[in-house]
Amino acid sequence: MIELGKNMVKHCAGLPLAIVVLGGILATKKNSLIEWQKISDNVKSSLKRGKNQGPEDVLALSYDDLPPYLRPCFLYLSHFPEDYMIDVDRLIQLWVAEGIVSSKEEERDGGEIVEDVAESYLTELVERCMIQLRERNEAASEIRVTSKVKTIQMHDLMRDLCLSKAKQENFVFIVDGSNASSLSMIRKVRRVSVQVSFFIQCIKSPSIRSLLFFNQFFPEEALEKSLPLEVLNYVKKYYDDCCNPLFWILLILVGSTRYLKIRGFWRYMFNNFKLLRVLNYDKRRSYCFWLGWDLPSDIGNLIHLRFLSLKDHEFFLRKLPSSLGNLRCLQTLDLRVNFPEIHVPNVIWRMEQLRHLYLPSDCESSTKLNLGTLRKLLTLVNFNTKNCYLKDLINMTNLRELEINLPFNIENFKVSGENPPIIGSKYLHSLFIIDRAGESIDPTHLAHLLSNCTSICKLSIAADISKLPESHYSSHLAYIRLRWCKFEEDPMPTLEKLPNLRILEFEYTLGGKEMFCSAQGFPKLESLIFDQLGKLEDWKVDKGAMPSLQRLEITYCKRLKMLPEGLRFITTLKELKIESMLKAFKDKLEEGGEDFYKVQHVPSITFQNCG
Incomplete structure (x- = not known):
């Protein structure tokens, strides 16, 4: 099989994309000699059909090898302009809206929904190397909370193949620079992608x-x-x-x-x-x-x-x-x-x-929306208690992602005693809290909200909040991002107790002068980012803290005097990035510096814009 593989690579004429795509085709097979031989024969016969054919035909084989359910998914990518960064969530929504991906039955209790099916199809296209990954959610070097892809892009040659096949199938009509000036009438088309401005009246297809x-x-x-x-x-x-x-x-x-x-x-x-x-x-x-x-x-x-x-x-x-x-x-x-x-x-x-549903970030005060009938809702963005009714969240039993754009106030809230539940979905995995208008969130209201989100694995707070709740966190939390917060107390003693936290990010955060990570704290933390912590001067780490840390990034924390002594005990640390720090801070960490012994075991240490 090794020799067979080498022979097939020769047909790729040194074109890296063709080699990668060929590998993607072979990866879908069961490593049987018969299947590999069949692919090899197909490559040879394809190259013998014409005088000017070459490695591009290997790319065409990748389309021919697609199962029927993946072909329209691939052809749909022809809608997007050259070098376009395709948002995956938006692509999946388009696939579903057009019926390109569908699920015969969506079970009520945690069954596979059509978006899950679409995501699995996208994963297959990625594994076949027909589309290129550009960004993943929660990217932190090689560390991932999930494998979910955020954006994709097409290689120019693969896009040419996609356009060619889409044209053969009459899949989409594309208005671009090559034809916009000569268009007089477009008839009998089902899909149109407009990539330059033109007269919409040219489309005569009802x-x-x-x-x-x-x-x-x-x-x-x-x-x-x-x-x-x-x-x-x-x-x-x-x-x-x-x-x-x-x-x-x-x-x-x-x-x-x-x-x-x-x-x-x-x-x-x-x-x-x-x-x-x-x-x-x-x-x-x-x-x-x-x-x-x-x-x-x-x-x-x-x-x-x-x-x-x-x-x-x-x-x-x-x-x-x-x-x-x-x-x-x-x-x-x-x-x-x-x-x-x-x-x-x-x-x-x-x-x-x-x-x-993505609501405007700022609605007029006269806007008041009833949303309680939206029981199929999976995504709700820019929800607030000024323009929406809090009670409607209890009816959204399938909600997966909720973005709250402050204000967020809980009616009839009791400081002590039981409060009614406000989240009705047990599938909610992502919660975002954002302040776009100088609002703040009451810490007691935040605590009650978090106590209702029992399944979230991702939490992002970008708001003026003085204190984090000491409890009420989901045990599934794997990613936390804290931005624009103004902590009056060190948040580390609270956060280090989360058993499955893997990524923690601080950005533009003001708080106390000290942070402390105790022994056995952050047992599964793999990535830690400090970005513009304006008041942080002293950071202490006990021996035994963060035993799984792999990546540490410190950016523009100008008052931080030195890295903690405890870092030398974290043997798992693989990557240290220091950016926009004082030259004295950098000099201490370089080889020969007084603090180099703390990080000499780290394989990758990079400095950027320090001085």
Whole structure:
């Protein structure tokens, strides 16, 4: 089998990707000589079919070897532009919305759900080396809380294969720089990926199911053609002259023309593509998409819509239409528009099929949403007690990920005595608490919240909190990230008692001058990060503390005098990274320095921007 493998590698002509992909194909086999011989024969026969064929044909074999259920998953990647970083959660939601991945039955008590099936399919594509990993959740060197992939990317050659196969299958129509200027009419297509701006009226297919935008859908040349060039040039020339009355008159003319054009594009979509399942505006560049004055109420015509994302986009009118309530088939709704204090009508409760809900980060005070009917919800982002009802969380029995955007206040809370449960899901594994408006969370309310989250393995708090609860933590907690906290007491004595904590991160945290890790504390901690702990001066570690630590990172803790003596007893430590620290701190740790004996057993020590 070794010789057979060597012969197959020769056919890859030294192309690393072809070798890796070939290895991915062989890895799916059961190491039987018959199966490997069959792959070898396929490689040889493929290369003999044409004069100009080469190692790229090995890549084509990877597609031919895919089982039927993986082929549409792979072809769907053709939607995304070149070098695009694909968010895995979003990709899975798109697969599910389009019915590319489905599960015949979702059991009520912990059975496999369709998102789990989709994630297993993605894992298979990764193992076959057909997509490249770019980022994992909770990445910390080689240490992982889970193996869940966060972002992926396609190699250029593999993307070329994907585009070629998608074109052969008429899987998706892609509007890009090669055809946008020549488009006059697009008919009989089910999916369209728009990667440059063009006239949406070119699409004449009433059966279209999927429409993904990766660029501004309003072409600027449409505006230029609708107004005299002199007007546009005058507006551009006097853009900074706020006292020029003619400028303001012409600016209003340009703005109203743009508004009418964009609104016309919206209404064309909402009234002509009534079978749409997916409508996504993806932010590809650093700027946001200005999508017009408002979201027309005609969006209520898209009653078959399963996926709608308006993330990072802007509307001038800070109010969403109540016709959104007609979209009762929605599974994913992303309303994280890039505009403060937008009003969301109380219609989301009608969308009982919702599985992933992303609310705006800042709703108007008049917004009050009933969400208790959303029993299928898996993801809820930007929940707060100002715009939502706390009691609704008890009905979300399938919730897996909850992000609370403060304020978070518990009604009828008793300082002593029993309080009613507020979390109804036993599957909740991730809890995020974020402060975006100068709010703080009452430590007693936080303690009660954590006591309800009995299954979480991931906790992230980015808020002004003075003290961590001493108990009420899930025994499953493996990852904790603390940001912007202002601890009045050392949090280590509380955190070191968590039996399964593996990753602990402090960022931009203010607290006391001292931290202490006692013997037998942090029994399974593998990664520890101190990033900008502004007041930390002295850190002590007892012998026997952190016996599993593998990675330590200290960044911009300018007041920290030295590393603790106890580090020399941590024989598992493999990586030490020191960044943006004082030169004196660095000199002590380098070979020959007075503290080098504390870290001389560490295989990898790196210094960056110290001096």
